[in-house]
Amino acid sequence: MKKTNAMRILESLGIEYEVLSYEWDEEHLDAVHASQTAGLLPQQVFKTIVMQDTDKAVFVFCLPADFSVSLKKARALTGSRDLDLIKLSQLQDLTGYIRGGCSPLGMKKHYPTYIEELAQLEEHIYVSAGQRGLQLKIKPADLVHAANAAFADFT
Numbered sequence: 001m002k003k004t005n006a007m008r009i010l011e012s013l014g015i016e017y018e019v020l021s022y023e024w025d026e027e028h029l030d031a032v033h034a035s036q037t038a039g040l041l042p043q044q045v046f047k048t049i050v051m052q053d054t055d056k057a058v059f060v061f062c063l064p065a066d067f068s069v070s071l072k073k074a075r076a077l078t079g080s081r082d083l084d085l086i087k088l089s090q091l092q093d094l095t096g097y098i099r100g101g102c103s104p105l106g107m108k109k110h111y112p113t114y115i116e117e118l119a120q121l122e123e124h125i126y127v128s129a130g131q132r133g134l135q136l137k138i139k140p141a142d143l144v145h146a147a148n149a150a151f152a153d154f155t
Contacts, residue, residue, distance in 0.1 A: 005103075016138075019129060023133065057112075094109075105143075124138060
């Protein structure tokens with residue numbers, strides 16, 4: 001298996017992780033489907049959502065597969081008047097990742113990153129390794145450290 005940028009970052013920081021591979025298909029790239037296919041609970045699999053405000057500032061939110069970002073909480077957290085999902089056509093240009101393989105680790109640039117505080121209830125969570133069909137098993141506190149992120153309530 002070829003190492004992804006996310007894996008290289010974790011290794012450079014001496015952070016332990018495991019890689020879990022699963023079958024994926026173009027029709028079902030959502031995190032809930034990934035959790036089911038990988039045999040994991042949706043609250044353990046964290047999806048990465050990238051949003052942009054009216055000033056073009058980009059923010060990254062990492063949350064359980066079956067949860068949604070509360071726009072009210074996200075606006076308060078970021079100090080933004082308005083936030084929208086970035087267009088799929090912009091995702092790769094801004095992050096270096098494609099839909100279904102977007103990791104909170106190793107984006108082209110560092111953006112303010114928030115991990116849903118519910119992650120702290122889990123011993124380990126799973127996030128995309130930066131490639132479709134690959135998940136990283138990691139301790140939530142290690143993810144916050146590696147992604148230079150913060151725990152926050154935004155769901």
